[in-house]
Amino acid sequence: MGERSEIGDRYETLRRRIKEELENEQNGVPTIRITMSTCARAAGAEETRKAIEDAIAAFGLSAKIIPVGCLGHCYAEPLIILDYPTTGLPPICYHSVNAGKARLIIQSYLQESDPAFEYIMGAMEENDLIPPVTTFPRFGLEERIVMTHCGRINPWDIREYIANDGYSALAAALTDLPERIIDEVEKSGLRGRGGAGFPTGRKWRLGRAQESNRKVVICNADEGDPGAYMDRTIIESNPHQLLEGIAICAYAVGADTAIIYIRAEYPLAVKTIEQAIREAKAYGFLGERILGSDFSLDVKIFQGSGAFVCGEETALIQSIEGRRGMPQHRPPYPVERGLWGYPTIVNNVKTFSYVPSIINKGAEWFQSIGTERSPGTAIFSIVGNVKHPGLVEVAMGTTLRTLIFDICGGIANKKTFKAVQIGGPSGGCLSEVFLDTPIDFDSLTQVGAMMGSGGMVVMDEDSCMVDVARYFLDFTQKESCGKCTFCRIGTKHLLDILDRITRGKGQEEDLKILEDLSRDIKQGSLCGLGKTAPNPVITSIRYFFDEYVAHVRDKRCPALKCRSLIAYYIDLERCARGCEACVGSCPVEAIFTTKGRKKAIDQSLCVKCGECMVACPKEYDAVLRVSPPELAPIIERPPMR
Amino acid sequence: MVKITVDGKKLETEEHLTVLEACLQNGIFIPNLCFLKTRPHPHASCRLCFVSIEGYDRPITACTERVRDGLVVKTDTPEVRALQRSAFKLLMSLHPCNAKLCPTEKPCLLMRIAKHIGVGINPKPLERINRGLPDFVDFGSLYYVPNRCVLCARCIHTCRSINKRPLLTFAKRGIMTMVAYFSSGNDSEVCSNCNACVDICPVAALLPKSAFINFLEAKETHA
Numbered sequence: 001m002g003e004r005s006e007i008g009d010r011y012e013t014l015r016r017r018i019k020e021e022l023e024n025e026q027n028g029v030p031t032i033r034i035t036m037s038t039c040a041r042a043a044g045a046e047e048t049r050k051a052i053e054d055a056i057a058a059f060g061l062s063a064k065i066i067p068v069g070c071l072g073h074c075y076a077e078p079l080i081i082l083d084y085p086t087t088g089l090p091p092i093c094y095h096s097v098n099a100g101k102a103r104l105i106i107q108s109y110l111q112e113s114d115p116a117f118e119y120i121m122g123a124m125e126e127n128d129l130i131p132p133v134t135t136f137p138r139f140g141l142e143e144r145i146v147m148t149h150c151g152r153i154n155p156w157d158i159r160e161y162i163a164n165d166g167y168s169a170l171a172a173a174l175t176d177l178p179e180r181i182i183d184e185v186e187k188s189g190l191r192g193r194g195g196a197g198f199p200t201g202r203k204w205r206l207g208r209a210q211e212s213n214r215k216v217v218i219c220n221a222d223e224g225d226p227g228a229y230m231d232r233t234i235i236e237s238n239p240h241q242l243l244e245g246i247a248i249c250a251y252a253v254g255a256d257t258a259i260i261y262i263r264a265e266y267p268l269a270v271k272t273i274e275q276a277i278r279e280a281k282a283y284g285f286l287g288e289r290i291l292g293s294d295f296s297l298d299v300k301i302f303q304g305s306g307a308f309v310c311g312e313e314t315a316l317i318q319s320i321e322g323r324r325g326m327p328q329h330r331p332p333y334p335v336e337r338g339l340w341g342y343p344t345i346v347n348n349v350k351t352f353s354y355v356p357s358i359i360n361k362g363a364e365w366f367q368s369i370g371t372e373r374s375p376g377t378a379i380f381s382i383v384g385n386v387k388h389p390g391l392v393e394v395a396m397g398t399t400l401r402t403l404i405f406d407i408c409g410g411i412a413n414k415k416t417f418k419a420v421q422i423g424g425p426s427g428g429c430l431s432e433v434f435l436d437t438p439i440d441f442d443s444l445t446q447v448g449a450m451m452g453s454g455g456m457v458v459m460d461e462d463s464c465m466v467d468v469a470r471y472f473l474d475f476t477q478k479e480s481c482g483k484c485t486f487c488r489i490g491t492k493h494l495l496d497i498l499d500r501i502t503r504g505k506g507q508e509e510d511l512k513i514l515e516d517l518s519r520d521i522k523q524g525s526l527c528g529l530g531k532t533a534p535n536p537v538i539t540s541i542r543y544f545f546d547e548y549v550a551h552v553r554d555k556r557c558p559a560l561k562c563r564s565l566i567a568y569y570i571d572l573e574r575c576a577r578g579c580e581a582c583v584g585s586c587p588v589e590a591i592f593t594t595k596g597r598k599k600a601i602d603q604s605l606c607v608k609c610g611e612c613m614v615a616c617p618k619e620y621d622a623v624l625r626v627s628p629p630e631l632a633p634i635i636e637r638p639p640m641r
Numbered sequence: 642m643v644k645i646t647v648d649g650k651k652l653e654t655e656e657h658l659t660v661l662e663a664c665l666q667n668g669i670f671i672p673n674l675c676f677l678k679t680r681p682h683p684h685a686s687c688r689l690c691f692v693s694i695e696g697y698d699r700p701i702t703a704c705t706e707r708v709r710d711g712l713v714v715k716t717d718t719p720e721v722r723a724l725q726r727s728a729f730k731l732l733m734s735l736h737p738c739n740a741k742l743c744p745t746e747k748p749c750l751l752m753r754i755a756k757h758i759g760v761g762i763n764p765k766p767l768e769r770i771n772r773g774l775p776d777f778v779d780f781g782s783l784y785y786v787p788n789r790c791v792l793c794a795r796c797i798h799t800c801r802s803i804n805k806r807p808l809l810t811f812a813k814r815g816i817m818t819m820v821a822y823f824s825s826g827n828d829s830e831v832c833s834n835c836n837a838c839v840d841i842c843p844v845a846a847l848l849p850k851s852a853f854i855n856f857l858e859a860k861e862t863h864a
Contacts, residue, residue: 307814324811329685329705482792482811482818485688489731492816493767513766520727523699524688 007291011171014283018159030063030084030110034097035077035151037070037236038268039229039390043077044098051099052080055106063110069237071151073138074390079151080105081124087113090125093133137406138388143369143395145377146353150237150391155272158279161240167285169359173248174293181252182208185355187363189375194220194311194348195423195452196528197374197441203345206335207253210343215255218339218346219246220316221262221269224308225424226475227383228455231349233391234379235262235269238353239276240285243299245352247286248359250297253345257298261316264303274301308479311453312527313338313346315481326481327527348453350379370396374440378451384421384458387412394439401435404458415460418559419544423452425472425479426532428539429465448539450532464561465544466551470498472536480529487530490521494537503564504628506552515541560625563608567629570599570612574622582623585615592637600635645712654708659683661690661703664716671716672725672754674732674843675793676704679802684794688728689754693718700724725758732791734764735772735816736844743789743845744852750843751791772816777853780809780822781832783839784853787819790846796820796838803837820846 032052036045049065056063071079076095082105083091092115094105101119108116115130122133133139144150153160161167173181186201207215219242223231235242246258262270277299281287288296302320309315310325317339319325338344354376358366370376374396380403383389387409394403400420404410411417419429428449430437437443441451459468477491494517497510518534518541525531541548550556557565570582570591575598582599583591590605591612599622601612613623626632642653645660647669654663662678664671674687683704691700695713700721703714715721733751740747748756755762774787797809797820808831812821823831839847 326811329683329702477815480815480818482814482816483684483794484686485728485731488792488816488818489735489770490727492770493731493734496768496770509766517727517767520724524691524724524728526685526688 193350245355
C-alpha cells in the first residue's frame with residue numbers, strides 16, 4: 001500500500017508544481033494560442049504566427065505565443081485564441097486569421113483594448129458581452145472526449161497536459177491491479193476505432209491471458225483512407241493523451257514495449273509524437289520504473305512507407321519485421337502470436353486516446369454516452385461538398401442528417417445533397433434516404449457502409465456515383481498488396497468495367513458481372529482490404545441503380561460528370577456579344593465566333609476540360625453541359641474570311 | 642488420430658493436419674495452387690481450396706482449417722464451386738493459355754482444376770487483362786514469364802528455405818504485382834542454380850535459360 005499511495009503523491013506534487021509554474025509564467029500577460037497543426041499550416045498559420053510576432057515586437061507589447069493543435073474547425077483555419085485576462089473579457093477565438101488580420105487584431109486588442117469584434121468567431125467561455133462559441137451548432141452539438149483538449153493545449157509542452165490532469169489516469173492505473181483496469185475498459189464497452197469495432201476490453205483480456213516472457217503493444221497510426229485525417233490531427237493536437245492510453249494498456253496487458261506505427265507522410269505528427277515521448281520520459285511517465293512503480297515501458301516510433309494495406313494489423317506487423325507488408329491469414333491473431341512471435345495488442349490511435357478518460361471518469365460515464373452497443377463518441381473527418389469541413393466528434397447515435405446539415409452547415413454552394421461515403425475506400429455510398437441513420441457500428445454496417453476509421457466524404461448533385469465508385473476502386477486496386485486472387489485480379493476487373501461504363505462502353509451484362517464479382521470478392525478475399533473493397537460498387541449499385549442504367553442504356557451521365565458522355569456548348573441566348581472570356585481559356589482553340597459575334601464550341605475539337613465554363617463571367621453563365629453529347633446544338637463555324 | 646467426414650466418406654487422419662492436407666493424403670482432390678507442406682503458416686493466397694464445413698455459414702479455405710474430431714466437410718457444394726470458379730476465372734484472365742508453347746506436362750495443374758470444378762480455361766464472361774508486361778524477365782540464370790505466373794509464391798518460399806537468403810520476392814502492387822529477383826550484378830554469387838524454384842512452379846513461369854532457348858526455338862517452328 002505504501003508504494004501505491006507514493007505513486008499518487010508523486011503525481012500530485014508534480015501536478016501542483018507544474019500548475020504553479022505555468023501560472024507564474026502567465027502572470028497576467030496576454031496569451032495568443034495559434035493553431036499550428038498540418039491543416040492550419042496549409043492555411044497559412046506560419047505566416048500568421050510570424051505576423052503576430054512582428055506586431056508584438058513592433059508595438060513593444062509583452063504577450064506569449066503558444067502553438068496549439070487543431071480545434072477541428074478546418075474550414076476556418078488559421079484560428080487564434082486570444083486570452084487577455086486583465087481586460088476582464090474571456091478568451092476570444094478569431095477565425096481565418098491571415099497575416100494582415102493578425103496584425104489588426106493584435107493592434108486593436110492588445111494595444112487599444114478593443115477586441116476587434118468584426119473578426120471574432122466567439123468567446124471560449126460563457127460571458128455577457130461576446131456570444132460564446134458553444135451557441136454554434138458546430139460546438140454545441142458536438143460531444144468531445146478525445147478532442148476535449150485538442151486545439152486548446154500546447155502539444156509541444158507536456159506541462160499543459162499535466163496541468164489539465166493529464167497522466168492522472170496512468171497514476172491511478174498504476175496503483176490498481178491490471179485486471180481491474182481491463183474490467184473497467186471491458187465494462188465501458190469501448191470498441192476499437194480502427195474500423196471493425198472489436199471490443200477493446202476483450203482484446204486486452206486475451207492479451208493479458210497470454211503466457212509469454214514478453215508482450216508488445218502497437219498503436220496503429222497508419223491512417224491511409226483518402227480524405228481521412230483523424231489520427232494525424234489527434235497526434236498533432238494531444239499526443240500525451242495517446243501516450244497515456246498506450247501506457248495504461250501496456251500496464252494492463254503486461255507489455256514492456258510499445259511501438260507507434262505512423263506513416264512517414266505525416267512529418268509533423270512524427271515530430272510531435274517524438275517530442276512527446278522525450279518529454280514523457282523526462283517527467284517519468286514513460287521509460288524505466290514509471291512514477292516510481294515497478295512498471296517500465298519503452299515506446300518506439302516506426303515510420304510506415306506509405307502502403308495502405310499496412311493499416312491491416314498482420315501486414316503492419318510484417319512491415320515492422322522488415323518484410324513486405326502483406327496480410328497473413330488469421331488465426332493466429334496478433335494477440336496470440338504477433339510481432340516477433342510475441343503476443344501483440346494492436347489498437348488504433350483513437351481507441352487508446354479514449355482510455356485515460358475512461359479510467360478517470362469510469363465505465364458508467366462512458367456507457368452513458370452514445371448508444372448501448374456503441375458507447376462513446378465517433379470522430380469523423382468530414383470533407384467534400386459541405387460548408388464546414390473538418391474534424392468532428394459526436395456522440396454515437398447522432399444521425400447523419402444532424403452531422404452533415406446542422407454541425408457541418410449543409411451542402412456548400414447552394415447545391416443539393418446526393419450521397420455520403422463513410423468508412424474510406426472500403427465504405428459504402430449512402431443516399432438521401434439514409435440521412436436519418438444513426439451513426440454507430442451496427443447501423444452503418446447494416447446499410448452497407450461501415451464505421452471504418454472515420455473518413456466521411458459528402459457529395460453534392462454534381463457527383464456521378466459510377467465515377468465515385470470507379471475512383472475508390474482505382475485506389476483499392478492500386479493499394480492491393482497483390483497477394484490473394486480476388487483482391488489482386490477481382491478489383492481490377494471491377495475497375496475496368498466501371499471505367500468502361502463511365503466511357504459509355506458499358507453493356508447491361510456488365511451490371512450483373514459487377515454484382516456477382518463484388519459478392520465473390522467480399523466472400524473470397526484473404527484480408528479486410530479485399531473483403532470490403534467492393535463496398536462502394538455494391539452500395540452505389542444498390543442505392544443509385546438509375547445512374548448505372550443511364551450510363552449503360554442511354555449512354556448518359558445524369559450528373560454531367562463523365563467526360564465521354566457529355567458535351568459543352570454555349571447558350572447563344574446568354575452569351576454576351578463581343579465577350580472573349582472563354583476564348584483564351586480553351587487549350588485547343590475549339591471556341592470560335594459565330595455570325596452574330598457570339599461564341600460557340602467546335603465539338604470535334606473540344607476536349608471537355610471545362611475551362612470555358614470557369615472562365616465565363618458569372619453574370620452570363622452561358623457555358624452549359626449536356627448528356628448525352630448528341631444533344632448539344634450544332635453551330636456551323638462561319639467560313640474563314 | 643482424428644475422425645472426419647469428407648463428402649460422406651469417413652476418414653481417419655493425423656492430428657495437426659489441415660483439412661486440405663488430410664483430403665489430399667486420402668486421395669480427395671481439392672483445387673489448390675499456393676499450398677506447400679513446408680510452409681509453417683498457410684499462404685492462403687490462391688483462394689481455390691474452398692470447402693464447406695458444418696458449423697460455418699460460408700465456404701472457408703481448407704488450407705487454413707485444422708482437422709478435429711467430428712468435422713464434416715463437403716468439397717463440392719454450389720457455394721464452394723461458385724467461389725472456386727470465380728477465383729479460377731480471375732486467374733485465367735491473366736494467364737493466356739497457349740498449350741502448344743507451354744512446357745508444362747499436360748494436363749497441367751490449371752487444366753486439372755478446370756476439369757475438376759467444371760469450367761473452361763477461358764475467363765468468360767470476364768475479359769482478358771493485358772498488363773503490358775514483357776514476355777519474359779531476366780532472373781540471372783533463369784527467365785521469368787510474368788503472364789504465366791499465378792503468384793502462388795511457392796518459388797519464393799522454396800528458395801528462401803533452401804538458400805536461407807531471400808533471392809526471390811514480390812515486387813509492385815495491385816494487378817502489377819510480380820515476382821522479382823534480387824540481383825547483385827554477379828549472379829554466380831547469389832543464385833546457386835539449384836532450380837528448386839523451377840521445379841516447384843505449377844505453371845512453368847520460371848525456366849532455366851537453357852530450357853528457355855529450346856522453348857524459343859519451338860515457338861519459332863510453331864510460328
